[in-house]
Amino acid sequence: MSDPGIRSDEIAVEPDVDGEAVVPDGELEPTSERAGSLWADAWRQLRRKPLFLISAGLIVLMVVIAIWPGLFTSVDPRDCRLENSLLRPSAEHWFGTDLQGCDYYALTIHGARVSISIGILVTIFATLIAIVFGSIAGYYGGVIDSIIARITDIWFAIPVILGGIVILNLFRQRGVLQVSFVLILLGWPTMLRLVRSSVLSAKEMDYVDAARALGIKNARIIRRHILPNSLAPVIVYATITVGVIISAEAALSFLGVGLQLPSISWGLMISEAQNRIRSAPHLLLFPGLFLSVTVFSFILMGDALRDALDPRLR
């Protein structure tokens, strides 16, 4: 078998990329469809998973409740009548009432806003800090990395709840911004370590060396090669972090160092419920349920994302 042309021996009967085989008489056999980028592939995979659909549905529901509580209740949570104190759930008050006589259903619905917004706000900012400093530390290495890594390690040693209590006690006014600030302050080390290790392994890949050999500048290398390939674990962890932060805020508010009245927070509601668990269990049940479901759905979502974004399953 001779090869007449320069590369005709390779092209002559070469199967098409998708495995379509071109046989002399022109018959085609398509194989499984695998078109598209890795993100598109991941999306297609996610769409089919019940785990993802359920958690996404719950999250969307909670976010809608947070943004438009009015869609779910027309009752004003602050319209409290003492004579209605501690009523059990009934047709008039679906979740009953609290000590002040406020409609518990309205309170629970309105409590979503604070929890979701703190969860998302803190996660976004902590992630941004982590990405910026984590990629600089991971990519450039050397002294910069040592400094950033050591600061992170020291910071990491500060326990979140304890540290939160101490710092929050310094504030006289504690609203969403103050609590978010403290949680960002305490939450970035874990994220940064994750980004840094992700960047460290992305940096070892041959395609990064290839880009350097082409003469590409560092900033572009980080932007186009390092970050897109190290973000998968960060996305997964950030999603779970939203749940963790919501939980943390509830804990801090429960302990009395988080949000203060008249803020409406599930943590505060649970705090008030703790002395009346036997007599008025509905006080604990409803905010507890909503809190758990919300946190749970973010963690489930993180799980679903991790499976879809795992490059080893390619």
Added chain:
Amino acid sequence: MVAVAPETLGGLPLDPHAPLLDVKDLKVEFRLDVGTVHAVNGLSYTLHAGETIAILGESGSGKSVSAQAVMGIIDSPPGFVTGGSVRYRGVDLLQLPDSERRLVRGNRIAMIFQDALTALNPVFPVGWQIAEMFRVHRGVSKKQARERAIELMERVKIPSARERIDSYPHEFSGGMRQRVMIALALSLDPEILIADEPTTALDVTVQAQIMNLLAELQADTGMGLILITHDLGVVAEVASSVVVMYAGRAVEKGEIGALYHAPAHPYTIGLMDSIPRHDLHLERLTPIVGSPPDLMAIPSGCAFRTRCPYAQERCVTDVPELEPVGEDRLAACHFWEEVQRDRAGG
């Protein structure tokens, strides 16, 4: 518990006159989310004591999966053995319950792998791992097991075996680790050794050492050796017969000298023509066009037709069966006569 491999297996008697291993029409598939991978599609071969069979193929040929099926170490799910039989001295291993199979695995049929670093347990010293085999399967004392382990390490020519018995796998070089793996495999005096690409990851000088060692050990013990490889040179050096695999099936089989001298399948010829030689000056290499097949979508009829210069309409519809093409030789090609003729003439 002392577990000595019985002369019956699963209640059936082992036949001392039957071949060591008789694989017939083996079929293995992997059922994944994205589709089914047909890894092995009807493989057959026979191994006798003292023989070396080479299973030659590239990636996607199914050679490693077939060996794993013989050993019974395929993760199921997603892997499933969907057909065929694997007879060890007449007894079909595939029909046995796992408890019986475990008596054979490691004991009568042993396997060594390509990457010793991942095949050995990194947290235990190598001596411990070898001695463990004796302790568990032969019931000897710790001290005796240790002595046997040192003996074995010396047998596979690991220098300073007594001093190194307590070293960890990562403290050895690649070639030495491979020897440790061989020692582990041989510890229970198996009748069959399956070597899955044992030297692919090693330097060529180390490869020569290891292949030499395997040949010596085989001559000593008279065991049957199944060598899985993609390297035509290694095959030519040690094998008595070879099974050429493509897309999960054997496309050519036979005694090695005859096969190399007069190959009858276009794939075999393609392989031979595409490799360079260090002892000859070749003007140009003749590659096989295209790429190895996607096992989720194997072409109909003859799987090789998409890369075959002899392909015609018949190849699309009819799966070629293995037919005799010479003494003790089989090939699965509709046009093997033409192929052989061209080769002899060209």
Added chain:
Amino acid sequence: MTAPAAERVPSGTGGEVILRVEHLVKHFPITRGIVFKKQIGTVRAVDDVSFELRRGETLGLVGESGCGKTTTARTILRLEEPTSGHAWYQGRDLFEASAAEMRELRREIQVIFQDPYASLNPRMTVGDIIGEGWHAHPEVVPKARRRARIHELLELVGLNPDHINRYPHQFSGGQRQRIGVARALALEPTIIIADEPVSALDVSVQAQVVNLLEDLQAELGLSYLFIAHDLSVVRHICDRVAVMYLGKIVEIGDEYEVYDNVAHPYTEALLSAIPVPDPALRGQRKLILLEGDVPSPANPPSGCRFRTRCWKAQEVCAGEIPELIERGQGHPVACYFPQIEFRSPAD
């Protein structure tokens, strides 16, 4: 079959020297400590390597794992910083070039990597991958022509130009290597350093890529530095070959000199270890089995590095390091007791 002596075309001559590497040294420090690192040793990966690459030729750098061939390549590309030495390219020392100058020079010296699965960014399209070099070197192809040029390059390497928007994972290993070649060619380099370009490919596909590289060299006048451990592939594609052991070149010459008229004992052992794919020749090769393992590059033997495994070793070998010079073999060899007699290829 081998050509008789009279017909052998001496290769590697006639072309001008375009890359001259002089006394290249690359040592990696071994450190201990977390915050304040202390150096406790050195890995002498490349220890005084010199060679020349001529225009239009393929020079092979061959050796087993740990010999320093890949480190040599990476250092020339300045993916690692050299410990000392020079690399002269068109009169300029690559190792003295500033970052900006190096960026310019990178256009002319490109690279192909070994692993087809790790050398392409899985999140970029094939078109983007091939054209990325132009972001750093916009003068090579004007923006308006870029898409057309990518199509040309895809065809040049034997791929379907319609696949410009596909992603690497949709291609086979051999096809990905071709994409890597196209990426290297996009900057129209003079030299391509190929670091084990076919080692990770299936046997039947290796030949495709080897043929492609040869054709491109003939068509475009490229010069290759071909790094490999497979001596058969190297013999086929290379005009001249340098054999490395533990960070040094032990022998250098053209394919007939190194393969048929081998002078250094290590090369001899290396060649004898290669199994010949012809059962008729079984048992005929004189197999030299080397004892033990390669010494650690952190602690190489004094004098000739190969002496601990060499059957010819004598006292003088432990003294001064034998230089890579002509010793009557017809090509440079670094050994005090090189092969004396000429062996005809038929032996």
